[in-house]
Amino acid sequence: MTIDLPNLPGTYCLVFHCSTSSLVTIGKLGTYQIKPGYYCYIGSAFGQGGLNSRVQRHLQINKRHHWHLDYLRPYLTPVEIWYSTDTIKREHQWAALLLEDEHSSIPIKKFGSSDCDCPAHLFYYEERPVFDKFDDKLNEFVPNHDVIKKKIN
Template sequence: MSFNFELPETKGTYCILFVIDTLLFKVKSGKQFLLKKGVYVYVGSAFGSGGLRKRISRHLRKKKKKHWHLDFISTDSSFKVLEIWIIEDRKLECSLANSISETEKPVIGFGSTDCNCPSHLFRVSEVENLRKRLLEKFNVKIFKI
């Protein structure tokens, strides 16, 4: 996937806002997920080599080995990214997920196997309200696709 912008190479926290058709899939652990058609936001962090640009670019590639939970969604033909929200140089993955869970419906057990959060994936009811709230609370940078 190509962008008309450059994602930062810095480390940080990110959200991927996307739409998907109804999708039933099983991750490597055997846990099964059913996502209904709609808009979702996934929260992640990139503190390894390559930072945000490398991690997000990998998530958005269609052809890849399925490693993270998001890979089972992002390889589906109906997966379409709407926006990417970034917070550079700050590890706020769980804080961001907890804040999103105040208004959006979590997909329990998704993307949060290495922390105590119920989820890092949420079905979004109102994009504008969520975007505004996260801009105010976390000062996210928004990249529109």
């Protein structure tokens, strides 16, 4: 799967669907039962190649395991990518917003957030999360945030 994203720095949310229950070992985090539903993974890309490079890597399945998502990725099908080329790193604000969402839960504590104070950067939803609701809430939560865009698989 290839998605054309800007080679600019930014923040992203990868929305995945999982169709079956599976036991997955995630590096040093341990082994977890994942269940059918939707998973949102929040990250940022401020290195060389920006959003395009980082998201393309996350969408690959057969690769060296570097990030927590690499262990989980074979069990997930990408459905949407939400992203912003805001020059401010916003992943912690995005994660905080999903944490507050009454429809989300944290399936694996510290997933994707071992280098920060966030409880996790992975969120579970029984139903597909809605981009427009996230965008509206983010505009309330962070009024000076740059425009968020969406790509659909």
